[in-house]
Amino acid sequence: ARAELQRSEARYRLLAEHVADVIVTLDGEGRFLYVSPSAQALLGYAPDELAGRPLCDITPSAEAPRPGTVVELTVRCRDGTARWAEVNTAALPPGAGDGAVLVCVFRDISARKRLESDLKHLATTDGLTGAYNRRSFVEVCGQELRRTHRRARPTSLLLMDIDRFKRLNDRFGHAAGDEVLRQIVETGRRVLRSEDVVGRIGGDEFAVLLPATTLEQAGRVAEQLRTTYERLAVPARGGTATFTVSTGVAEWKPHLRTVEELLQRADCALYAAKNAGRNCVRTEEACGGRPQQDPPP
Incomplete structure (x- = not known):
């Protein structure tokens, strides 16, 4: 029986020492007892550097994963970087030797996590500008407006349209x-706060949600953006392109039910800005309803 146990242990160590996954055993206090050599590749630690140390030295949790679970978590490497790992944990039978009570298998899933992040980015952002696409902008704004309702704080929205953008493209x-x-987007973000939400919701139409911002404050932000854009000069074929924007501003009201309703109020103000001669800001207070005719091209 002893010989069979020794052969079984030898097979286990042979397996543990020749797979890419990191295999560890932990004692009852969550300290490393055995660490397979593959820890060097995944974590940058030699096995003996981890022996006797608590698992929380490399994971965000102070507790070891529960037996029978598979969790995804970040692990801290020796050089201070972090990697994603899938951790499969099982309980060891009593008397397994050297006081080990758990065995954990760490599998590097960093590449998969990067791919998931890239796919999410592609699905939620506009590929040209890096702003949220319309669908994601509406979703994120919906979450923010629910927080606005709970906290009873003001939130406003800007709707910006580039003036005569077709003419700029043609020229x-x-x-x-x-x-x-x-x-x-790039220049606008230097004016806006980190918590402000920027979306490209049409060809040359952009929206900005401004949390904790009144209509009056949002009007000042819109005016700052307008003057900033007016001063920009974009190198172009045959000269330098300059442009202006018209902006409509609306504030969230408790009776509004959806983000789309808020966008409609800002759109009404945007039309008022277009009809006032473009390159200006108008709030919903000055809108007086959507004009019957579109502004001249």
């Missing part, structure tokens, strides 16, 4: 037009 080319669209 300077689509490459210049694309750069103008990128600058709306």
Whole structure:
């Protein structure tokens, strides 16, 4: 029986020492007892560097994973970086030797997590500008507006449209037009706060949700953006492209039911800005209803 146990242990160690996954055993206090050599590749630690140390030295939790579970978590590497690992944990039978009570298998899933993140980014953002696409903008705004309702704080929305964007494209080319669209987001973010939500919701139409911002404050932000864009000069074929924006501003009200309703109120104000001559800001207070005719091209 002893010989069979020794052969079984030898097979286990042979397996543990030749797989990419990191196999560890833990004692009752969550300290490493055995660490397979593959820890060097995944974590940068030699096995003897981890022996006797608690699992929480490399994981965000102070507790060991529960037996019979598979969890995904980040692990801290020796050089201070973090990697994603899938951890499969099982209980060891009593008397397994050296006081081990758990065996954990760490599998590196960092590449999969990067792919998931990339796919999520592609699904939620506009590929040209990096802003949220319309669907994701509406979803994120819906979450923020629910928080607004609970906290009874003001929240406003800007709806911006590039003035005569087709003419700019026709004169300077689509490459210049694309750069103008990128600058709306890139330059705008230098003016906006980190908590403000930016979305490209149409061809040359952008929306910005401003949490904890009244209509009056949002109007000042819109005016700051307007003057910032007016001063920009975008290198283009055959010259330098300049552009202006018209902006409508609306504030969330408790009786509104959806983000789309808030967008409609801002759209009404945007039309008022267009009809006032473009390159200006109008709030919903000055809208007086959507005009019967679109502004001249």
